[in-house]
Amino acid sequence: MGSEGPPAVTIHITGFKKFHGVSENPTETIVCNLREYLKKKGLSKGLILGSCNILETAGQGALVPLYQTLQSAVSTKDEESSSSGRVVWLHFGVNSGATRFAIERQAVNEATFRCPDQMGWKPQKIPIIPADGGISRTRETSLPVEEITKALAKMGYEVMTSDDAGRFVCNYVYYHSLRFAEQNGIKSLFVHVPLFLTIDEETQMQFSASLLEVLASLY
Numbered sequence: 001m002g003s004e005g006p007p008a009v010t011i012h013i014t015g016f017k018k019f020h021g022v023s024e025n026p027t028e029t030i031v032c033n034l035r036e037y038l039k040k041k042g043l044s045k046g047l048i049l050g051s052c053n054i055l056e057t058a059g060q061g062a063l064v065p066l067y068q069t070l071q072s073a074v075s076t077k078d079e080e081s082s083s084s085g086r087v088v089w090l091h092f093g094v095n096s097g098a099t100r101f102a103i104e105r106q107a108v109n110e111a112t113f114r115c116p117d118q119m120g121w122k123p124q125k126i127p128i129i130p131a132d133g134g135i136s137r138t139r140e141t142s143l144p145v146e147e148i149t150k151a152l153a154k155m156g157y158e159v160m161t162s163d164d165a166g167r168f169v170c171n172y173v174y175y176h177s178l179r180f181a182e183q184n185g186i187k188s189l190f191v192h193v194p195l196f197l198t199i200d201e202e203t204q205m206q207f208s209a210s211l212l213e214v215l216a217s218l219y
Helices: 026-041 060-079 145-154 169-184 201-218
Strands: 009-016 047-055 087-094 101-104 106-108 138-140 159-162 187-193
Touching: 009 026, 009 060, 009 169, 009 201, 026 047, 026 087, 026 187, 026 201, 047 060, 047 201, 060 087, 060 169, 087 169, 087 201, 101 145, 106 169, 138 169, 145 159, 145 201, 169 187, 187 201
Parallel strands: 009 047, 009 087, 087 187, 101 159
Antiparallel strands: 101 187, 106 138
16 A cells, blocks of 8 residues: 555675686675675665675676576566566676775676686677677666765765776676666666775675665665
8 A cells, every 4th residue: 555665676686706816706705695694784674685696707608697697587576566676686896906886887888808707708899799889889777876876975985986897797797787677677786896905894794785775775
């Protein structure tokens, strides 16, 4: 009835395994531990934690599991008609040179890998989705990036808005995810985190939990 309020937001999450130069990926730790962390902390009202998956740090070779992962959210959405399409894909990736969290506004239709991915692929200046056109084509998230960043900064986190997710696997996955989200009436967001040496694990877990709350409140 009218007093029930808006339907819950279901947030599905991915992180990445290790890759060249990063032997321990913080996003794998975050995503693997988040469900337990939120159980202790308590989920805010109107927020459902969906699937938590760890992706291979690979482009083309990992597309099948990526799409199976993305598709799982749509299947869930169809089953739970009450969710009214309020589904978010939240992808975490690491930027080993970063000192702050970065909320990524967009992805570019370009794969130019600085080193081979975990399956040995090293594309240079090729479009991720040729049907979308050239390598300058971008796709933007439909979530309010500035508002998300401001809300997290108010909570005391070192966080910025970014327009460049690189050209490596993070950007590759984000581009596919944004395209998939648009086609299926859901939302997608990519967030870069620093190494645990730069921002410790507990702070990153707190940040991740706060990010979920902000997403649920703004969507």
